Amino acid sequence: MTMTRHFQLRIYRYKPGSDPHYDTFSVAMPDEANVLDAIERAWDDQDRSLMFRHACHHASCGSCGLRVNEVEKLPCVTPVTDYPDGATLTIDPMRNFPLVTDLAVDAAPLYERTREVGTPIMRESEPLRENGLRVLPEGIADFNRFENCIECGLCLSACPSMAADPFYLGPVALAMAERALAEPRGIDRQSIIDLIDDEHGLWRCHSAFECTEVCPSNVDPAGAIMRLKRIVAAKKFKKLFGR
Amino acid sequence: MSVNAKPKPVARKPIQWIDLRGRRVGFWAYLAMRLSGIGLVVYLYLHLVILNQLTAGPGAWDGFVALARSPIFLALDVVLIIGLLVHGLNGLRLALVGFGIGVPRHKTMLWIGVALAVILSVLSALAIFSKG
Numbered sequence: 001m002t003m004t005r006h007f008q009l010r011i012y013r014y015k016p017g018s019d020p021h022y023d024t025f026s027v028a029m030p031d032e033a034n035v036l037d038a039i040e041r042a043w044d045d046q047d048r049s050l051m052f053r054h055a056c057h058h059a060s061c062g063s064c065g066l067r068v069n070e071v072e073k074l075p076c077v078t079p080v081t082d083y084p085d086g087a088t089l090t091i092d093p094m095r096n097f098p099l100v101t102d103l104a105v106d107a108a109p110l111y112e113r114t115r116e117v118g119t120p121i122m123r124e125s126e127p128l129r130e131n132g133l134r135v136l137p138e139g140i141a142d143f144n145r146f147e148n149c150i151e152c153g154l155c156l157s158a159c160p161s162m163a164a165d166p167f168y169l170g171p172v173a174l175a176m177a178e179r180a181l182a183e184p185r186g187i188d189r190q191s192i193i194d195l196i197d198d199e200h201g202l203w204r205c206h207s208a209f210e211c212t213e214v215c216p217s218n219v220d221p222a223g224a225i226m227r228l229k230r231i232v233a234a235k236k237f238k239k240l241f242g243r
Numbered sequence: 244m245s246v247n248a249k250p251k252p253v254a255r256k257p258i259q260w261i262d263l264r265g266r267r268v269g270f271w272a273y274l275a276m277r278l279s280g281i282g283l284v285v286y287l288y289l290h291l292v293i294l295n296q297l298t299a300g301p302g303a304w305d306g307f308v309a310l311a312r313s314p315i316f317l318a319l320d321v322v323l324i325i326g327l328l329v330h331g332l333n334g335l336r337l338a339l340v341g342f343g344i345g346v347p348r349h350k351t352m353l354w355i356g357v358a359l360a361v362i363l364s365v366l367s368a369l370a371i372f373s374k375g
Binding site: 227 | 260266267274337341342343347
């Protein structure tokens with residue numbers, strides 16, 4: 001039997017030219033629902049002026065990122081059963097992005113940053129064996145985690161360095177840079193190193209690991225940044241000792 | 244690919260620097276590192292100002308030594324030791340993970356550092372107040 005949970009959705013509201021505030025919506029959701037379903041229910045039944053970003057509903061497009069009770073979440077894969085019946089869920093937009101309206105942020109800063117490192121996650125066509133199975137390059141499993149990045153921006157929202165430095169490249173771009181250096185595929189490695197070896201690049205990361213904590217795809221951008229620090233530090237040491 | 248254009252800045256408010264909402268243990272370590280760092284820099288300058296009293300002769304210095312033995316000053320010594328331990332032990336952890344060492348165990352290292360800081364702080368406080 002389907003169980004129903006009742007929630008108060010306390011949703012951040014902002015329209016350009018007016019003061020931000022919270023509106024509260026009462027919704028009843030089946031246990032199978034996710035938080036995005038609850039927000040859509042509020043929109044559908046109670047207020048069609050509520051604006052939020054969403055598309056695929058299965059953690060593929062990365063567009064619905066926001067904060068539930070202050071914590072960065074991808075609401076399309078956050079089950080309502082994570083919260084007790086009768087709970088109030090405070091829904092806020094992501095941090096560190098320009099706010100457009102209500103829960104919708106302008107994701108341009110994310111894409112501007114990834115463009116800088118060349119978004120090196122696209123794979124070219126792979127050869128097939130005679131039996132039709134794919135031939136995966138040796139060691140490719142090491143890269144699988146980053147291939148899972150859906151560019152939702154939750155890591156940028158959670159990163160405290162991002163809040164302190166508006167020019168900081170941020171976790172996604174740095175993790176992409178690490179990916180590019182690990183498997184360059186013709187990309188100019190030095191241009192990547194020049195980009196990240198900067199006060200607004202690699203060295204602005206202060207290892208809070210918040211990006212990895214909130215990543216809904218278990219990509220571990222902080223781990224990638226640590227590997228990147230080792231690569232760049234090793235180059236500097238070699239240069240220092242003339243090797 | 245352009246590597247020259249910097250991303251457009253997003254407006255920041257100073258309060259965002261210490262946005263405590265919805266944070267996890269890594270952020271609290273990050274915040275403790277910054278606060279202890281600022282505290283140690285302030286202490287360094289205070290230390291230099293106090294040492295400057297040596298230039299005013301033995302009388303001025305003896306007066307300071309008497310003040311330094313007061314319970315409030317001894318408590319400040321304990322605060323200083325806590326700051327040194329937090330900053331030093333967490334700094335060691337950050338240096339290791341920054342070289343890619345022990346990254347998957349960074350939280351374990353953090354809790355070991357916290358445990359060491361607590362134990363050494365208590366031992367230091369006992370030593371300071373028993374001799375104070």
